[in-house]
Amino acid sequence: MSVLEMKHIKKSFGEFEVLKDISLEVNKGDVLSIIGPSGSGKSTLLRCAVNLEKISGGKIEYNDKLMADTNENGIVTYAPKSQLKELKSTYGLVFQNFNLFPHYSVWKNITDAPLNVQKRDKKEVEETANRLLEKMGIANKKDAYPCELSGGQQQRVSIARALAMNPDILFFDEPTSALDPELTKEVLKVIKELASEHMTMVIVTHEMSFAKEVSNRIIFMENGVIVEDGTPEQVFNSQNARTREFIGKYN
Ligand code: ADP
């Protein structure tokens, strides 16, 4: 069952075409890693998927519900506000630099949107938040503020915050690139755990051995196009010169 479908996605900033006809489908339970050089359009692709950027062409669907589509004249139309709002609960994004609200405690960072945006039951949200804090190994930090936490703890709070919305799919944009190796390990560990529970995820990462271990699919992207899309086995044994060169740099 397809959770996300992106078809023929184009995205330009002015004259500069960052995404050139990108198509990908993510099925329930997929763990898809996206690798590729800096500047290849990986963050832009995620930002388009979560509606932080508007596409210049193509189609985006979540669970067969349209987010955006393009007509035969090349005009892009987004779904009405009410549908976009509904779709927002189906996905979450974990940023490179955590993006927690600095003036909110850990607890409020996690519970605010489920209570005030999704208008969920207080008791249920509190139970969910407690369970996620436990799971992320930060139960003792619920009254702390982001500035009082290590980068690894902050990133685990942002993962808990994203999961608290009960998304069908979670996007990660280089979740460990701001962390030193020790903190990277603890964040990769929780993502691995989510993968073993079959959480549907799309992960932009430079951690090649992690990508190989955790994903059932890997996409190699360069200059706004998908160069390879296959199983870790296929991508890591690719005969494509560019793919080999890129992977070689990280191994
Ligand atoms: P990656 O995440 O793969 O490093 P990005 O998606 O961040 O790549 O960026 C792809 C290209 O798009 C880069 O050349 C970047 O400078 C450009 N770009 C990204 N965001 C913007 C923007 N808001 N305005 C103009 N150019 C942008």
Ligand code: MG
């Ligand atoms: Mg990026």
